[in-house]
Amino acid sequence: MPATVKDVAKAADVSIGTVSRVLSGEPNVTAETARRVMNAVDQLGYSRLRKRKHDPDGMQLGRKNIAMLLLGMDRSLATLPSVACGIHGAESALSKAGANVLLSDVPSVDSVPTSIVRQNLHGVLAKAALQGKLFESADAGLLERLRAVPTVWFLGRPQGADWGDVVESNDHEVGKLAAEYLLHRGHRRLAIIDPKPDHVTLSQRCVSFSWHAGEGGAKVEKVLGDRKDWTLPLHPVDDVEMVDKLVGRLLKRRSKPTAIFCPADGITAMVYRSFARRGLQMGRNMSLISCNNELPLLSGLYPEVTTIDIRAEQIGRQAVDQLIWRLGHAEAPTVSVSVQPGLVEGMSVKDLSESKS
Numbered sequence: 599m600p601a602t603v604k605d606v607a608k609a610a611d612v613s614i615g616t617v618s619r620v621l622s623g624e625p626n627v628t629a630e631t632a633r634r635v636m637n638a639v640d641q642l643g644y645s646r647l648r649k650r651k652h653d654p655d656g657m658q659l660g661r662k663n664i665a666m667l668l669l670g671m672d673r674s675l676a677t678l679p680s681v682a683c684g685i686h687g688a689e690s691a692l693s694k695a696g697a698n699v700l701l702s703d704v705p706s707v708d709s710v711p712t713s714i715v716r717q718n719l720h721g722v723l724a725k726a727a728l729q730g731k732l733f734e735s736a737d738a739g740l741l742e743r744l745r746a747v748p749t750v751w752f753l754g755r756p757q758g759a760d761w762g763d764v765v766e767s768n769d770h771e772v773g774k775l776a777a778e779y780l781l782h783r784g785h786r787r788l789a790i791i792d793p794k795p796d797h798v799t800l801s802q803r804c805v806s807f808s809w810h811a812g813e814g815g816a817k818v819e820k821v822l823g824d825r826k827d828w829t830l831p832l833h834p835v836d837d838v839e840m841v842d843k844l845v846g847r848l849l850k851r852r853s854k855p856t857a858i859f860c861p862a863d864g865i866t867a868m869v870y871r872s873f874a875r876r877g878l879q880m881g882r883n884m885s886l887i888s889c890n891n892e893l894p895l896l897s898g899l900y901p902e903v904t905t906i907d908i909r910a911e912q913i914g915r916q917a918v919d920q921l922i923w924r925l926g927h928a929e930a931p932t933v934s935v936s937v938q939p940g941l942v943e944g945m946s947v948k949d950l951s952e953s954k955s
Contacts, residue, residue, distance in 0.1 A: 601642035602644075603644070605642055659692065659696050662696075664700070665717065668703045670732045675832055678864060679893065685725065700714075708735055710743060714743060721921045721925055724744070727756060728797055729797040744761070749762030753914075764935070765913050767939055769799050774810045780885070780887060781815075782951070783947055784951035785816065789857070790804050790808070791848065791869055793835050793865060800861040817853075842871075857884070863895045863905060864892070866905070870886075880903075887904050890905065901944060902945050904942065904946045906940070
């Protein structure tokens with residue numbers, strides 16, 4: 599005869615109500631009590647009967663404990679507009695879906711946060727540092743915990759993360775859009791300025807940009823930062839002098855480019871500053887196209903920046919949809935979802951094709 603919830607309660611020496619709370623993932627149960635209940639469930643082979651219900655008002659995550667983890671990032675990186683928008687999108691969607699949300703900032707991954715250990719987690723949304731070998735120094739218990747829970751990475755999959763789904767920008771398309779825009783406006787001598795040469799998403803954008811620009815007959819020079827300048831917890835690009843040196847190196851090139859590709863708006867803001875210090879203006883002395891569409895970083899720049907919108911908030915919302923799907927399809931293969939970017943046209947790119955016509 600199959601075990602009942604009453605049998606589980608008796609074996610764990612708790613009430614039937616406590617068993618129900620543990621199995622529903624409610625947070626107001628001690629870790630020891632939850633352990634006893636789950637041990638009893640395993641020993642008795644208890645299989646909970648589930649009645650299929652229509653979720654009221656789309657509450658697909660009702661009473662589910664979902665952790666949103668920020669891994670290996672300095673707090674300043676989490677406040678970047680693109681990251682903050684992604685987090686906001688995820689938080690809004692989790693709230694709408696009725697989840698119990700646990701937000702945990704884990705800048706150093708060499709230990710397991712107590713809050714994660716104690717919670718009966720049903721799923722994880724994770725935003726991690728996308729540069730450096732994040733998991734080489736990670737606590738084994740933390741990795742074991744993450745691997746055991748349905749996980750969706752959003753805004754990029756970090757190096758070494760061989761588990762979980764991912765929802766991210768289509769960085770191949772980002773690079774393609776930027777290259778085609780410059781080519782269409784007559785630019786054939788191009789440059790990339792990237793202070794973070796081994797950053798997962800920025801590198802993908804730069805590779806795509808270089809390939810499509812080359813296919814269109816352009817020459818692309820790369821001015822890259824030093825990998826040694828970046829350690830964990832990862833910071834945003836906030837070193838003015840570092841970017842200024844990269845601009846200086848670019849302007850000393852014998853064959854000067856007519857346009858620059860910056861793979862993130864934070865880089866663009868500093869490149870604008872470096873050009874202004876030299877009495878040079880974007881859109882006149884040099885053209886530039888950027889990525890992310892981070893308005894707080896771009897709104898004070900003149901002329902207005904032409905950039906690629908990665909739709910960060912949509913990525914956050916889509917990550918929640920993916921987690922909901924994953925919870926119902928635990929055995930399905932790993933899924934990667936790419937959100938299509940869009941061009942936001944400003945005045946930072948001079949049209950050279952007009953002067954040739």
